[in-house]
Amino acid sequence: MNEQKQRVMKWIDEHEENIVEFLRDMVKIPSVNPGFEEGENGNKSVCHEGDLQRYIRAHMEKLGADIDMWVPDVEHLRKYEGQPNFYDFHVFDDRPNLAARLKGTGGGKSVMLMGHVDTVKTGAGWVHDPFSADVEQGVIYGRGVVDMKGGIASMIMATEAIIKSGLKLKGDVCVGTVVDEETGGMGTLDFVDRGHRADVCIMTEATRQIVAPLCRGILWGNIVVEGRSGHIELPQKDWREGGTVDAIRKARLIMDAIDWLNEDWALSKTHPLLKIPNRIIIGQINGGEWHSTFANKCDMAFDIQYLPYERDELGGGGRVIKEFEDFIHAVAQTDPWLKEHPPVITWCVNCDCGETPIDHELVQLFLKNQVEQGLPSVAEGCYFHTDMGWQEKVGMPVVNYGPGDPICAHQDNESLSISDLIQCTKVLALTIMDWCGVEE
Numbered sequence: 001m002n003e004q005k006q007r008v009m010k011w012i013d014e015h016e017e018n019i020v021e022f023l024r025d026m027v028k029i030p031s032v033n034p035g036f037e038e039g040e041n042g043n044k045s046v047c048h049e050g051d052l053q054r055y056i057r058a059h060m061e062k063l064g065a066d067i068d069m070w071v072p073d074v075e076h077l078r079k080y081e082g083q084p085n086f087y088d089f090h091v092f093d094d095r096p097n098l099a100a101r102l103k104g105t106g107g108g109k110s111v112m113l114m115g116h117v118d119t120v121k122t123g124a125g126w127v128h129d130p131f132s133a134d135v136e137q138g139v140i141y142g143r144g145v146v147d148m149k150g151g152i153a154s155m156i157m158a159t160e161a162i163i164k165s166g167l168k169l170k171g172d173v174c175v176g177t178v179v180d181e182e183t184g185g186m187g188t189l190d191f192v193d194r195g196h197r198a199d200v201c202i203m204t205e206a207t208r209q210i211v212a213p214l215c216r217g218i219l220w221g222n223i224v225v226e227g228r229s230g231h232i233e234l235p236q237k238d239w240r241e242g243g244t245v246d247a248i249r250k251a252r253l254i255m256d257a258i259d260w261l262n263e264d265w266a267l268s269k270t271h272p273l274l275k276i277p278n279r280i281i282i283g284q285i286n287g288g289e290w291h292s293t294f295a296n297k298c299d300m301a302f303d304i305q306y307l308p309y310e311r312d313e314l315g316g317g318g319r320v321i322k323e324f325e326d327f328i329h330a331v332a333q334t335d336p337w338l339k340e341h342p343p344v345i346t347w348c349v350n351c352d353c354g355e356t357p358i359d360h361e362l363v364q365l366f367l368k369n370q371v372e373q374g375l376p377s378v379a380e381g382c383y384f385h386t387d388m389g390w391q392e393k394v395g396m397p398v399v400n401y402g403p404g405d406p407i408c409a410h411q412d413n414e415s416l417s418i419s420d421l422i423q424c425t426k427v428l429a430l431t432i433m434d435w436c437g438v439e440e
Contacts, residue, residue, distance in 0.1 A: 001372065004438055007165045008429050015161070016422055020140065022059070023153035023421065024133035026052060026117075027142035033118040034091070035183035049179045050094035052117045056177055059156065060100035063163055065175065068099040072179070072190035080193075084217070084316035084352035084389060085185040095179040097187055099196045101172055102159065108170025108437035112198035112396065113155040113428075115205070116181030116188075116387065119144035125412035138418050145416045147409035151204025151402030152177060154421060158428035162438075171436030174198050181387055184349050188387035192394050200362045200435065201391045202428070204402035206409060207382065209424055211366040212400035214273050214381035215388050217353030219304040219317045223328065224344045225251045229289065229296035236294075244294045245337050248287045251298035254343060255282060257331040258302075271307055273358075273381035278305040280324070305383075308355040315393050316350045352389025355381075356397040362435060363399055369430040373423060382406075401428070 001009070012019070029052045057067055072092045080086040095118075104110070122130040122143050130143040140150075159173055174196060178187035205212075227247025230236055237243030258280050269278035280302055287298030304320060312318030325345055332338035356363060358379055367377045384406060388398035403424035404416040 004167055005430060005433060008161050008167065008433070009426055011161045011165045012157070012422060012425055012429065016418070019153060019157045019421065019425060020135070020418055022157060023140060023145065023149060024135070025055065026149045026153065027133035027140070027145050028131055029055060030131050031117050031119055031144065032121050033180065033182040036121040049117050050096055053096050053098045053177060056117075056152070056156070057098055057100065060175060063102060063160055065100035065102050068194070068196070069096050070194070071096045072187065077186070077190055077193060080189060083314045084350050085189040087184055087186055090180060090183070090186050092179070097179060097191050097194070098177045099191070099194070100175040102163070102169075102175075104169045104171045104173070104436060105439055106170060109200070109435055110172040110174065110198040111432060111435050112174045112176055112196070112201040112391070113159070114176045114178070114201055114203050114387065114391070115148050115152040115155065116178050117149070117152070118179050118182050119147065120182050120410050123412055127413055135418075139415050140418065140421075141413055141415045143414055146206045146404035146406065146414050148205050148402060150404050150416045150421055151206060154403055154424040154428055155202065155204045158425045158432060161425065161429050162433060167433070168439040169433070169436040170439060172198065173432065173436065178387070185351050185385070185387050185390075188390050192390045197394065198396060201388070201396045201398045202431070203386050203388050203398055203400045204428070205382065205386045205400050206402045206404035206406045207400050208405050209370075209375055209401065209403060209420065209427065211363060211370065211379045212382045213356035213358060213360070213363050213379060213398070214271065214308070215353055215386040215400060216274075216278065216305040216307060216381070216383065217311070217317050217389065218349065218351045218385045219306065219320060219347065220349035221302055221304075221345055221347040223254060223300045223302065224346075225254060225298045225300075225338070226341045227294060227296045227298065230294045232292045232294055239337055247295040247298040250335065250338060251285070251287065251300060253335060253338070254300070254328065254331060257327075258282070261327060269307065271381060273379060274383065276383065278307060280304050306353065308353050311353065315352050315389060321347060321350075351385045352393070353385070354388035354392040354398055356392070356399060360397050362397060362431075365431050365434045366399060366401055366427070369427045369434070372430060373427055375423065375427070
């Protein structure tokens with residue numbers, strides 16, 4: 001490691017407390033995505049995405065960044081209707097995007113560092129106040145500390161470490177923080193539409209500090225199965241004679257068929273960077289009216305993952321949508337009731353995916369710097385969606401890399417160790433220096 005890099009590593013070690021406090025300050029600003037309408041006790045979820053963006057803006061201004069902060073306009077984005085990450089019902093009151101560009105001296109390659117400021121709602125069962133950012137035995141607790149304010153803190157403080165160490169990067173660094181990732185990624189669509197670009201992009205989503213040049217796309221939808229209500233305890237006529245039909249029982253037929261399809265997908269929808277295949281998972285079931293009444297409707301909410309090779313001509317999951325709809329139609333043909341009363345499928349989220357070749361220079365720099373810091377030099381895909389798809393679509397290769405275990409994301413008592421935060425900051429600083437170049 002050369003003298004310049006040693007200087008930066010020393011700065012990070014000496015300013016660990018500052019890095020931790022920067023993250024804690026962000027966690028203390030509740031930035032729950034307003035798409036999670038119902039908070040605890042029926043109250044509206046707390047949303048201060050604008051406050052958090054203004055906090056980040058003030059910090060970046062102190063570092064000398066040129067600032068662009070704006071509120072997404074749904075009508076302006078309507079030209080993307082039908083494409084991944086566009087939803088015409090999203091609202092962006094005081095939910096601005098932010099791009100902060102630190103200009104290099106010239107002659108180097110540029111990098112975009114990206115993260116989302118919104119979080120899921122807090123949920124119940126917390127031991128620590130979700131917005132207190134408590135520190136206990138070297139661990140920081142709070143909603144969003146893993147997903148993904150820890151990553152935002154790492155990328156900003158890595159950049160600050162380089163600047164405060166007296167070094168000058170040749171290439172530009174653009175710090176981008178966006179809203180609305182947790183409910184479909186429209187903030188990133190808007191960010192890309194704004195025209196902000198770099199030679200490569202680093203998404204600092206939590207990856208357990210494993211280099212992740214791949215993420216899967218996701219589709220969310222609902223299947224509604226119709227039935228015909230009646231008294232459970234009484235003899236019933238055949239449905240053709242006006243008798244009852246248990247929508248829950250018919251829904252079980254659909255769920256069994258999905259299990260069979262998942263067995264096929266376990267062999268066909270795999271990727272060498274992923275340990276599990278794509279699957280269709282039922283995440284929520286709502287059906288029935290009463291203990292002793294056959295259900296006249298059963299609504300199943302589902303999650304489907306898809307891979308980059310499955311993308312449609314718009315970069316989304318259209319092909320997988322058709323595949324699933326055709327499958328459900330075929331299943332319905334096997335049951336007389338469902339054949340006449342086919343299940344109704346609606347779609348609510350279509351999030352894109354992305355992949356950067358393992359031999360890309362940025363991937364290899366990350367793997368090298370992992371070794372330099374005594375960390376595993378491993379590449380593995382993200383099992384969850386990240387915002388990398390639109391960046392790739394406009395020509396920016398993307399690597400996901402951030403602190404914390406994504407399994408902790410969305411959980412009660414979400415937590416991140418300080419050691420992971422500091423290690424990640426170091427690897428990011430080294431990679432930024434390698435990629436952008438440093439003036440002698």
